[in-house]
Amino acid sequence: MNRVRELIPYFRRYRGRLISGLTSILLSVALGLLTPIVVGRAVDTFVEDPSRRTLLTYAGLLVGITLVQGIFIFLQRLLLVTMSRNIEFDLRNEYFAHLEKLPLSFYQRNYTGDLMARGTNDLQAVRMLCGPAIMYSANTLFTATGALFFMFRIHAGLALLALFTLPLVAVATKVFGQRIHRLFQKVQEQFSAISTNVQENLAGGRVVRAYAQEEAELLRFEKLNTEYVERNRRLIRWTAAFHPLLHGLVGLGFVAVLWYGGGLVARGVITVGQFVTFTFFLSRLVWPMIAIGWVINLVQRGSASLGRILEVLDTVPEIRDEPPLVDGEHIRGAITLDNLSFAWEVDGQPVLSQIDLEVEAGKTVAIVGRTGAGKSTLLSLIPRLADPPEASVFVDGIDVRRFPLTDLRSAVAAVPQETFLFSSTLGENIALGRPEASRSELEAAALAAGLGEEMExxxxxxxxxxxxxxxxxxxxxxxxVALARALLKDSPVLLLDDCLSAVDTHTEEQILSNLREIFEERTVLLVSHRISTVKEADLIMVLDEGRVAERGRHDDLVREDGIYADLHHRQLLEEELAAV
Ligand SMILES: Nc1ncnc2c1ncn2[C@@H]1O[C@H](COP(=O)(O)OP(=O)(O)OP(=O)(O)O)[C@@H](O)[C@H]1O
Ligand SMILES: [Mg+2]
Incomplete structure (x- = not known):
């Protein structure tokens, strides 16, 4: 609740709009309160002088007031709703920018659906807090104060009598408000469940069809949807009862006012006109009473949602620039691992243990090893997708943690084991790291990655x-495509994590021989399960359970008769069998 205060800096940017918006509300309410007074006067004057002229004068006056009031109502909405949209815009940008900065580990702890909901539904609730909630509470406050002031001026006793139902209204608002709030939360929760279900079904559409689970999924969805409607029904029953109840309670006040006020008029204590004015003001109070409950609801929801958004914004990216930094604009690409040990979780099982490696700029090192040996983990430490311990990973002899992140990551082009393409064109996907690349550069990269046939x-x-x-x-x-993307980036370091595993051996060999020239100019770390892919490397490192088991060139390792030689023999055998 108190975190609402953290919105103040956002409002500050739009101070002018806020002040003129509130002024417009004040003026429109003031004009609105003028109407009952004018009508009262008109009645009194008309009783004494029932001429056409009086009628026209007052009618003209009322039309004029209403017109000017209309302008201010227009202005208040324009100013305050625009302000709330602007704040929403700022918050959304900030939220997205922050999500972009958060590391891999954050996304392992949080669900996509939930993060999406915070950026959409919750943001919407915060906007309601910034715009409509302010607008309606200001309206309510001004109207109630003004109307009560005039009612008490006309006749204090009558005013007190008119308000005798107020405590009842307060109780009803509280009881119904809480109930409605809770029911509304339940509706929102169910909506989240439906969204998550839809999102997963869309993303996993292939699996659902392959396992012929459409019927089952439909049934599941129908159940969720039915529950959603049911929860909405419960909510509607309560909101539908709430408004007539309020009208009824205020109506009781009217009855009392009619009975006692009629007497006052008969005894000449107040005029007919004053009585009319009084009842007008009383009816003006109905809306603020309804609005109070509504505003409370908006504020509760808005502050809860704001909390959920701030929770994400407060998450400090674990991987960030930590001064003192050194300039990383001219990285050549020598890589050194010095007694590198790494665990994914604090105090967790080490995934890499005491790895030493020296790669001169321009050399190619291949990493092989059983599944789960730690190959991908090792590669992810170089561009700091996960943070290595201090003084264990060096580029050009400098701890990677000393480079500005953007410099380091510009110098490294990585093809991850699982490719991800965006829903745009082939070309745009390839140009991800260098949007300014020319058409011919794009084509060259696509060709080098073996996409020639596809382009045709x-x-x-x-x-x-x-x-x-x-x-x-x-x-x-x-x-x-992912490979072409990395080639186009033209970085001194190239990390290829099993990046041609889905391509047949023959095509892979062709692509690799195309790449030989490119490899000569860069430092390449190449992970693969295929001996044919790695045998030309300057150095082959065999990882086993996070440790370096063997290292050397292809011929040496084959002679060594260890894990590598074993792998080599098995793959030779498979090839021979395939050839038969
Ligand atoms: N993001 C992560 N969070 C926690 N543990 C992880 C994470 N990524 C990998 N691991 C664990 O680290 C170990 C090494 O995984 P890694 O992906 O580095 O293996 P790999 O050698 O690349 O295997 P493969 O050949 O199957 O790709 C595994 O036991 C895995 O469960
Ligand atoms: Mg891997």
Whole structure:
């Protein structure tokens, strides 16, 4: 609740709008309160002088007041709703920018659906807090104060009598408000459940169909949806009862006012006109009473949602620039691992233990090892996707933690084991790291990655759209697009994590021989399960359970008769069998 204060800096930016918006509300309310007074006067005057002229004068006056009031109502909405949209805009940008900064580990702890909900539903609730909630509470406050002031001026006793139902109204607002708030939360929770279900079903559509689970999924969805409607029904029953109840309670006040006020008029204590004015003011109070409950609701929801958004914004990115920094604009690409040990969790099982490695700039080192040996983990430490311990990973002899993150990551082009393509064109996917690249550079990268046939075959070449996550491409095509993306980035360090595993051996060999020249100019760390891929490397390192088991060139390792030699023999055998 008190975190609402943290919104103040956002309002400060739009101070002018806020002040003129509130002034517009004040003026429109003031004009609105003038109407009952004018009507009262008109009645009194008309009783004494029932001429056409009086009628026209007062009618004209009322129309004039209403017109000017209309302008201010227009202005207040324009100013305050725009302000709330601007604050929403700022918050959304900040939220997204922050999400971009948070490291891998954050996304392992949080669900996509939940983060999306915070950026949409919750943000919407905060906007309601910044705009409508302010607008309606100011309206309510001004109207109630003004109306009560005039009612008491007309006749204090009558005013007190009119308000005798007020405590009842307060109790009803509290009881109904709490109930409605709780029911509303339940509706929102159910909505989240439906969204999560839809999101997973869309993303996992292939699996659902492959296992013929459409019926089961439909049933599950129907159940969620039915529950959603049921919860909404409960909410509607309470909100539907709430408004007539308030009207009824205020109506009781009217009855009392009519009975006692009629007597006052008869005895000449107040005029007919004053009585009319009084009842007008009383009816003006109904709306603020309804609005109070509503505003309380908006504030509760808005502050709860704000808390959820701030929770994400407060998460400090674990991986960030930590001064003192050194300039990283001219990284050459020598890589050193010095007694590197790493665990994914604090005090967790080490995934890498005491690894030493020296790679001169321009050399190619291959890393092989059983699944789960720690190969991908090792590669992720170089561009600091996960943070290595101090003084264990060096580039050009400098601890990677001393480079500005952007410099370090510009110097490293990585093809991760699992490719991810965006739902844009082939070309745009390739140009991710260098959007300014020319068409011919794009084509060269695509060619080098073995996409020549695709460029010819696809109707729109590089402008072909690839569908969500590249769903319209084959596994091997996706991998080659990811490779082209890394090649185009033209960075001194190239990390290839099993990046052609879905491409057949023959095509892979072709691609690699294309890349030989490119490899000569860069430092390459190459992970693969295939001996044919790694045998040309300057050095081959065999990882086993996070430790370096063997290292050397292909021929030496084959002679050594260890894990590598074993792998080599098995793959030779497989090839021979395949050839038969
Ligand atoms: N993000 C992560 N969080 C926690 N543990 C992880 C994470 N990534 C990998 N691990 C664990 O670290 C160990 C090494 O995984 P890694 O992905 O480095 O293996 P790999 O050698 O690349 O295997 P593969 O050949 O199957 O790709 C595994 O036991 C795995 O469970
Ligand atoms: Mg891996």
């Amino acid at each position: 075959g696809f109707s729109n070449g590089l402008d072909t759209l690839v569908g969500e996550r590249g769903i319209t491409l084959s596994g091997g095509q996706k991998q080659r």
